[in-house]
Amino acid sequence: MPSTPPGRGRIARAGLRLVTLPLGAARGGSGATQLQLAIVTLTDTDGATGTGYTYALGPGMAATAALLEEHHLPAVVGLPLHDWDRAWYQMREATHRLGTGISLLATSAVDIAVWDLRAVRAQLPLYRLLGAQREEVPVYGSGRATHAMSTDELVAGSLSYIEEGYSAVKLRVGVHPPAQDIARVAAVREALGEQATIMVDANERLDLPTAQWMAPRLADLAVAWFEEPVPSRHPHAxxxxxxxHTxxxxxxxHLLGLSAYTAFTTSAPVWMPDAPLTGGVSEFRRIDALAEAxxxxxxxxxxxxxxxxLVAAGRATTWLEHFPLLDDLLAQTLPVKDGRxxxxxxxxxxxxxxxxxLAAHTVRTYQTHP
Structure with a gap:
């Protein structure tokens, strides 16, 4: 047990592990066949540890790891945990000329590790340290729908979620001709019935005219949301x-940081931040507050x-997405029972x-020295 009150310890060491994992068959709508992780471990003066991470579906983590080694990790060694909230902004200011890409990914990994360490020191689950709003959350099935599946396979994957107690599933569009994609969604709707919730994700693959053609047809199929119909860099679209009618x-x-969401406050009522990319737990909480407002x-x-x-502790949060991205690197995945x-x-x-x-797929490690 820590000898000092929660939040009073200092970070003594910081470590980094760069991991590259082939995914085999493409997963999800992005078609990713490779996962790269930069995993940060922080150890405080009492020996307690916290871990955080960021990732890429494809190449790029070597650049993030280099920034972590050069700046972020040396900067947090000796930092009192209670000073991290100020240090988060200091890191942004120190790297703001790099934009919000690699620099924010690096900050995300450190931030998650800090919050993990804070909760470990407090002997609390993270959601309780953040202020639990609920004890369990609804989960929608997202990992059994790819463009490579036939319509029959897509229906079977969706039905398997329903049979396991899920009430919602997400499908992908944007690779097949639009009419074919609509027919695939319609087949799932017919198989699942009117009571099931269906979401549809285009993974930014459509142009505006195609999205305008698809949107009313998806609305007629009672789709709960139309995700990333066009690239997020086009808020006007x-x-x-x-x-x-959509x-x-x-x-x-694909939005990094709180400010990126302000362009969508009047057009997209469903926000999908990714904590290891958008600024960690700290920025996720600010995004949740903006969404609530x-x-x-x-x-x-x-x-x-x-x-x-973060869903259990959020105020504007609703669904949790089930997608098996990290399963091959985890000793235990999150149990889901009756869709919760x-x-x-x-x-x-x-x-x-x-x-x-992790060791089998580690490309590089780094460790600061006191």
Missing amino acids: HRILAGG PPLAVGE HGASVTPHFLPELHVH AAPPERPGHGMLWDHER
Whole structure:
């Protein structure tokens, strides 16, 4: 047990592990075949540890790891945990000329590790340290729908979620011809019935005219939201689309930082931040507050083992996404029963890494020295 009150300790050491994992068959709508992780471990003066991470679906983590080694990790050694909230902004100011890409990914990994360490020191699950709003959260099935599936396979995957107690599933569009995609969604709707919730994700693959053609047809199929119909760098296109007959628009997995959401407050009422990319737990909480102020809802992207805490502690949060991105590197995945999940009651975020598998796929390690 820590010998000092929670939040009073100092960070003594910081470590980094760069991991590259081939995914084999493409997963989800992005078609990713490779996962890269930068995993940060912080150890305080009492020997307590916290872990955080950021990731890329493809190449790029070597650049993030280099920034962590050069700036972020040396900067936090010796830092009192209670000073991190100020240090978060100092890191942004020190790297602001790099933009919000690699620099924010690096900050995200450190931030998650800090919050994990804070919760470990407090001997509380992360969601309770953040202020639990609920004890369990609804989960929608997202990992059994790819463009490579036939319509029959897509229906079977969706039905398997329903049979396991889920009430909602997400499908992908944007690779097949638009009429074919609509037919695939219609087949799932017919198989699942009117009571099931269906979301549709285009992964930013459509242009505005195609999205305008698809949107009313998806609305007629009672789709709960139309996710990333067009690239998020085109907020005006979202505003145009939102003005027509469409399901609610969802956006966020490619938005980095709080300010990126302000362009969507009137067009996309469903926000999908990814804590390891958008600024960590700290920035996720600010995004949740902004969503609450604007009447939007928050349902994070991927990573249920971490995000379950943020959904349980959020005010604007709704759904948790089930997607098996990290399963090959975890010793335990998040249990889902009857379409609902509860955060683990272990101190911290409670993620259990499979250290043998991590070691087998580690490309590089780094450790600061006191």
